Amino acid sequence: MLIQLVLTFVLLVAFLTTWKRARQRAIGFGEALMWSVVWVSADGVIWRPAFTTKIAHIFGVGRGVDFIVYTAVVVLLLLVFQLHLAHERLQRTLTKLVQRDALHEFEQEMKTKK
Amino acid sequence: MKVIAVMPAFQEAKRIAEAVRGVRPRVDELVVVDDGSSDQTAKEARAAGAFVIRHRVNRGQGAALRTGTQAALNRKADIVVHIDADGQHDPQDIAALLQPIKGQRADVVFGSRFLGIQSDGMPLVRRVVLRGGRVFNAYALGIPKRVTDAQTGSRALNRRAATRLLERTTQDGRAHCSEMLKVLTDPALHWCEVPIHVRYTADTLAKGNQTWHAAEIVWKLFLGKVS
Structure with missing residues (x-):
């Protein structure tokens, strides 16, 4: 549980930093959106690890x-x-x-x- | 015909004066490209009778050769000769390099260490790697198999060939020899090889290409293709 909280906090910081850089026009809107999807997906995997196992099975890998x-x-x-x-x-x-x-x-x- | 020699040099303060004095009487002008040396290379070369161009930052032998070749063309050279600054190449071979171009039989002439003249002090490992280099050049780069020296740094070019070299080469570092061979053996140019005499010393062997640099050359050529 603790590792999930720590990782979520790290991903939240990454998410906020991404949009801060987007507001500063250091990165484009599309790029910020793409990274946001990455961070949110990563957080989803952290809280629902069983989901990765389903995807792994599709690709013929045993464990998520x-x-x-x-x-x-x-x-x-x-x-x-x-x-x-x-x-x-x-x-x-x-x-x-x-x-x-x-x-x-x-x-x-x-x-x-x- | 105006002949200008181009001599790339990096940290060669100890040897450059002798190399310049050997080459200078055999060409109309000599341009030393000091490739960002922190020693007295530029000063020594100038004092020995060469024109000196200075790279503020070290960019590699290939880059220095391109800078020198451009300067030579700007100074209306009809023939540009590339020669090393460490004294490995025998200046007496310059006449043989120039002859086919002056006789309009070639656009490019490469000096080869494998056409009958025995090099002094070439290690066996280097000889084997250069043989392997020929195979790599032929099958991976499409360089004609009849090129006998895979990594020659001694060459003479007429204006047409020198212009082509500047337009089509980008390798700054160790991979420039293979890239130049590829560009200059294009069917659009007439080329030939002449035997040259090369003298290796402990100093030049320590500074020159090492056997393991072969992998770096392959990697750089690959990056050059895809980037």
């Missing part, structure tokens, strides 16, 4: 908790991969800026030498 762990691993791997891609794009942008700056400085130096 196993189903959650498998799903979490896949989702986390996808998120890590997305982060790698975003990091790669950021690195390229940084390279372009560094190159532009270096070439500009070089051209200026050549002009002053003339």
Whole structure:
């Protein structure tokens, strides 16, 4: 019971933070709605764990908790991969800026030498 | 024909002057790209007779080569030569790299360590990994099997090839050699290889690609494709 209360409190904080960030326009309305669905669903699973077992059976997994762990691993791997891609794009942008700056400085130096 | 050599350098203060002095008499201009070094690389290179471009932040050899190639094209180079700053490449090989382009027989010339001239001090493991690299290049990247050196850093390009290189390459780090091979062996370009002499020392081996970097190169090439 205690763990359910603690997790619900954590999810409530996440829910409120999501809408606070949405009001600050840091994230869009659609994104806030999507995360809200995630938090509410997670809370539903915490209070009605038997529900996950039903879903697990549909996918051929014995226990609900196993189903959650498998799903979490896949989702986390996808998120890590997305982060790698975003990091790669950021690195390229940084390279372009560094190159532009270096070439500009070089051209200026050549002009002053003339 | 105006020949400009591009030499990417990172923390090479100890060796850059000798490398510059070896290359400088064999080309019309030499551009050293100091890739964010915190030592005296830029100062030493300038004092030895090179033009110096400075990256404020270290971006990798591939990025430095692209910056240098762009600068060379801006300075009206007809041929751009890529050569390492650590003294591994023998400057005497530059003439052999230039010949096919000057004779209009090729757009790109790669220096190869596997065409008959024995490299000094190349470890056996490196030799084996480079052989494996050839297979990977051929089957995963579609690079022609007749390319004998999977990771050559020694190449000469005419303006057409250099422009293509700038338009189609994005790899900043260790994967740039494979990416450049892929882009420059495209059927739209005429390319060939010439034998070169490479000299490995304890210093250059410690700084250069390690065997386990092969996995990093594969990963970066994959990310480059999907991002």
